[in-house]
Amino acid sequence: MFSLMSVGAATSGLAQDNPYDTTVDIRMGARLFQAECGRCHGLDGKGNDETGAPDLTNGSFRSASTDAGLFNVIRDGISGTTMVGISWAPDNRVWQVVAYVRSLNPQTGDYDLAGDADSGARLFRGKGECVTCHIVNGAGGRLGPDLSTIGNRRDPEELRIDLMDPNETVEPRWWTVKVVRADGSVITGSRMSEDTFTVRVMDDAENLWHFVKSDLRSLERVETSPMPSASDGLSASEIDDLVAYLFSLRKES
Ligand code: HEC
Ligand code: HEC
Numbered sequence: 205m206f207s208l209m210s211v212g213a214a215t216s217g218l219a220q221d222n223p224y225d226t227t228v229d230i231r232m233g234a235r236l237f238q239a240e241c242g243r244c245h246g247l248d249g250k251g252n253d254e255t256g257a258p259d260l261t262n263g264s265f266r267s268a269s270t271d272a273g274l275f276n277v278i279r280d281g282i283s284g285t286t287m288v289g290i291s292w293a294p295d296n297r298v299w300q301v302v303a304y305v306r307s308l309n310p311q312t313g314d315y316d317l318a319g320d321a322d323s324g325a326r327l328f329r330g331k332g333e334c335v336t337c338h339i340v341n342g343a344g345g346r347l348g349p350d351l352s353t354i355g356n357r358r359d360p361e362e363l364r365i366d367l368m369d370p371n372e373t374v375e376p377r378w379w380t381v382k383v384v385r386a387d388g389s390v391i392t393g394s395r396m397s398e399d400t401f402t403v404r405v406m407d408d409a410e411n412l413w414h415f416v417k418s419d420l421r422s423l424e425r426v427e428t429s430p431m432p433s434a435s436d437g438l439s440a441s442e443i444d445d446l447v448a449y450l451f452s453l454r455k456e457s
Pocket of ligand 2: 221332333334335336337338348349351354363366367370371373374375378429431432446450
């Protein structure tokens with residue numbers, strides 16, 4: 205569970221989830237798509253047999269599974285094919301195209317959800333205490349990811365796993381650290397950034413700390429999720445309601 209952090213082991217800064225996926229980003233991405241990609245993939249993204257460019261609307265991609273993977277394909281192209289990419293564009297523009305391509309499959313789909321989204325919304329703000337760590341549409345805490353568009357990124361089954369088993373996958377951004385200062389006092393919180401000599405930490409009260417590593421007695425990292433499993437404290441039907449609510453959080457273009 206705990207492991208010593210090796211000095212200098214800063215992880216790469218490339219986000220795994222798209223930081224530019226608001227409705228406005230999707231619209232900007234659509235414009236760039238139409239200008240740069242439509243001639244091969246079709247203006248609606250449904251592909252074109254003549255150019256060999258595949259349909260991008262069915263929600264799964266041969267060359268990438270994550271947003272970060274799609275980012276790389278769209279920026280760099282696929283070598284040895286006519287798929288060229290837009291490496292000239294700034295990163296935020298590439299992310300906007302990723303958001304647009306994702307939005308082509310809004311999963312409005314045929315899920316038969318047992319839960320009730322309105323009850324889920326109440327649980328999210330009330331008994332579930334989710335809002336203490338998560339923002340939805342501008343309100344909430346920052347100790348976990350913003351969930352305003354989580355329904356675009358996760359299907360109901362994946363959401364259930366996120367809730368029941370938060371440790372299943374924890375991105376480095378959400379690893380926490382335990383800092384022991386020279387005077388013995390302890391600060392724990394999320395690791396906002398780190399380089400060879402310094403580390404920035406946000407504690408549970410959302411205070412930002414900046415430490416010089418050589419001043420510390422120890423620095424440990426905790427790779428498990430700070431999020432409690434929803435199965436401690438919530439019933440199966442309450443979890444169904446939360447899944448229905450989270451899945452309803454989708455932004456369409
Ligand atoms: C000159 C034609 C052409 C242009 C322009 C083009 N593509 Fe492609 N694209 C292709 C072809 C052909 C492939 C299939 C490559 C292969 O064989 O793997 C492809 C593959 C892809 C894939 C991978 C699909 C998968 O299932 O893995 C994505 C995503 C993609 N293109 C997005 C874009 C975006 C976004 C743009 C505009 C920024 C763009 N493409 C511009 C021809 C093009
Ligand atoms: C103590 C803070 C905290 C609380 C309380 C909390 N979460 Fe989380 N949650 C996190 C953190 C941190 C992550 C990211 C790490 C991970 O994947 O577990 C996360 C991840 C998630 C994810 C996956 C999001 C993604 O983009 O991968 C979902 C969905 C989620 N939480 C929903 C909920 C719901 C619903 C509740 C209330 C029942 C809740 N959380 C309560 C901190 C919290």
